[in-house]
Amino acid sequence: xxxxxxLEVHFQLRRGDANRVGMDRIRLLKAIAERGSISKAGQxxxxxxxxxxxxxxxxxxxxxxxLVVTQVGGATGGSATVTALGAAVIAGYEKLDRNLxxxxxxxxxxxxxxxGLSPSQVLWSLGMKxxxxxxxxxVVETVTDGAVNGEVxxxxxxxxxxxxxxxxxxxxxxxxxPGREAVALIKSSFVILAPAxxxxxxxxxxxxxxxVISHQTGAVNxxxxxxxxxGKTLTxxxxxxxxxxxxxxxxxxxxxxxxxxxxxLAVD
Numbered sequence: 001x002x003x004x005x006x007l008e009v010h011f012q013l014r015r016g017d018a019n020r021v022g023m024d025r026i027r028l029l030k031a032i033a034e035r036g037s038i039s040k041a042g043q044x045x046x047x048x049x050x051x052x053x054x055x056x057x058x059x060x061x062x063x064x065x066x067l068v069v070t071q072v073g074g075a076t077g078g079s080a081t082v083t084a085l086g087a088a089v090i091a092g093y094e095k096l097d098r099n100l101x102x103x104x105x106x107x108x109x110x111x112x113x114x115x116g117l118s119p120s121q122v123l124w125s126l127g128m129k130x131x132x133x134x135x136x137x138x139v140v141e142t143v144t145d146g147a148v149n150g151e152v153x154x155x156x157x158x159x160x161x162x163x164x165x166x167x168x169x170x171x172x173x174x175x176x177x178p179g180r181e182a183v184a185l186i187k188s189s190f191v192i193l194a195p196a197x198x199x200x201x202x203x204x205x206x207x208x209x210x211x212v213i214s215h216q217t218g219a220v221n222x223x224x225x226x227x228x229x230x231g232k233t234l235t236x237x238x239x240x241x242x243x244x245x246x247x248x249x250x251x252x253x254x255x256x257x258x259x260x261x262x263x264x265l266a267v268d
Contacts, residue, residue, distance in 0.1 A: 023093075023097065024045070024055075025055050025058065025059055026089075026090060026093050026094070027045050028041055028042070028045050028047070028052060028055050028056075029059060029067060029068070029082060029086055029089070029090055030090055031044040031045050032056070032068055032080050032081075032082055033082040033086070033087065033090070036079050036080060036081065037078070037079060037080055038052050038053055038056055038068075038070065038080045039052065041080070056068045056070075056080070059086075063085065063089070065083070065085050066083060066085075066086075067082065067083055067085055067086030067089055068080055068081065068082055068083065068086055069081050069083060132185035132186055132187050132188075132264065133186075133187060133188035133235045133237070134184070134185065134186040134187070134188060134191070134234055134235055135183050135184070135185055136154075136156045136162065136183065136184045136186070136232065136234075137156065137181065137182075137183050137184075138154040138155050138156035138157075138161075138162065138181070138182065138183075138184065139154070139155050139179060139180070139181055139182075140152060140153070140154055140155075140176055140177060140178055140179065140180045140181075140182055141153040141154065141155045141161065141178060142178060143171060143176055143177060143178065145168065145171075146168070148167065148168065149165050149166060149167055149168065150165070150166060150167070150168050150171045151163060151164070151165050151260065152164045152165075152166065152171065152176055152182075152265060154182055154184055154265070156184065156228075156229075156232055157228065157229040157230075157231070157232045158229070159228075159229050160208060160228050160229050160232060162184050162206055162208075162258075162263055163205045163206055163260045163263070164184060164260055164263035164264070164265050165205070165260040165261050165263075166264075166265060170265075174265060174266075174267045175267065176265065176267070180267065181267070181268070182265045182266065182267050183265070183266045183267070183268075184263050184264070184265060185263070185264040185265070185266060186234075186258060186262060186263055186264070187262070188223070188235045188236055188237040189237050190258060190259070190262040191234060191235070191236035191237075191256050191257070191258055192204065192236075192256070192257040192258070193224060193236050193238060193242075193246065193248065193254050193255070193256055193257075194246075194254070194255050194257065195246070195252075195253075195254065195255070196209060196252075196253035196254055196255050197253070198255070200255070200257070202257055203259070204257035204258060204259050204260075205258075205259065205260035206256075206257065206258040206259070206260060206263070207255055207256075207257055208226075208228055208234065208255065208256045208257075208258070209228070209253065209254075209255055209256075210226030210227055210228045210234060210253075210254055210255070210256060211226060211227050211251065211252070211253055211254070212224060212225070212226060212248050212249065212250050212251060212252045212254055213225050213226065213227045213233070213250060214250065215243075215248060215249060215250060217240070217243070218240065219240070220239065220240055221237050221238065221239055221240060222237070222238055222239075222240055222242075222243035223235060223236070223237055224236050224237075224238065224243070224248055224254075226254055226256060228256075234256055236256060
């Protein structure tokens with residue numbers, strides 16, 4: 001299985017919505033202390049003078065006293081000095097950063113031992129926000145290359161797989177290969193439902209069997225939730241009229257049809 005990059009934890013200092021200070025600006029602050037110049041510090045951390053200058057203003061505005069003081073002109077074209085407060089902020093930030101990563105290492109040891117998980121899996125899954133009603137985590141089983149698009153089979157449970165057709169460039173950008181973890185995102189309106197006993201010939205690549213565990217009635221649309229496998233559910237939104245015609249109720253066996261092109265894949 002492809003191993004994801006190690007998860008690092010960094011925090012941000014902020015005041016209001018405009019000013020945020022994270023590890024990138026702390027690195028800039030350290031570079032100013034070492035080089036005595038905003039422009040040279042910007043070169044050290046790989047940003048333009050304007051970006052470095054704006055970052056210094058954000059740093060100074062965040063605190064009641066400046067972290068960096070500048071002197072314009074002179075034979076060297078100006079200088080910048082990190083104040084005592086700036087030095088204290090660097091030291092304090094780095095200490096908290098070390099403590100956070102030590103805590104993350106402890107969390108990693110606990111999760112890997114008890115549940116076979118990593119902090120990145122847990123935090124990313126909890127923190128992900130999407131408008132798609134269905135977000136199903138799985139492991140890439142196969143990738144079939146094509147001239148323009150590729151077919152990716154994602155196993156989301158021992159008994160259930162999903163097929164997604166996405167562009168070759170997307171497959172490369174996401175690093176999709178067998179063993180890579182990914183999340184399938186499917187809008188509930190893309191899920192077509194039919195009675196399980198019906199034998200259908202359809203172009204939909206995904207034909208999933210499930211049992212209705214919830215049916216919420218609405219004025220225009222109904223929401224029906226299927227259990228595909230223990231702990232794996234799929235939500236479909238269908239019109240009120242279709243819901244009345246189909247007459248699905250809790251406990252009914254249903255098949256869900258999803259076009260492969262309607263499955264979006266995401267990775268952490």
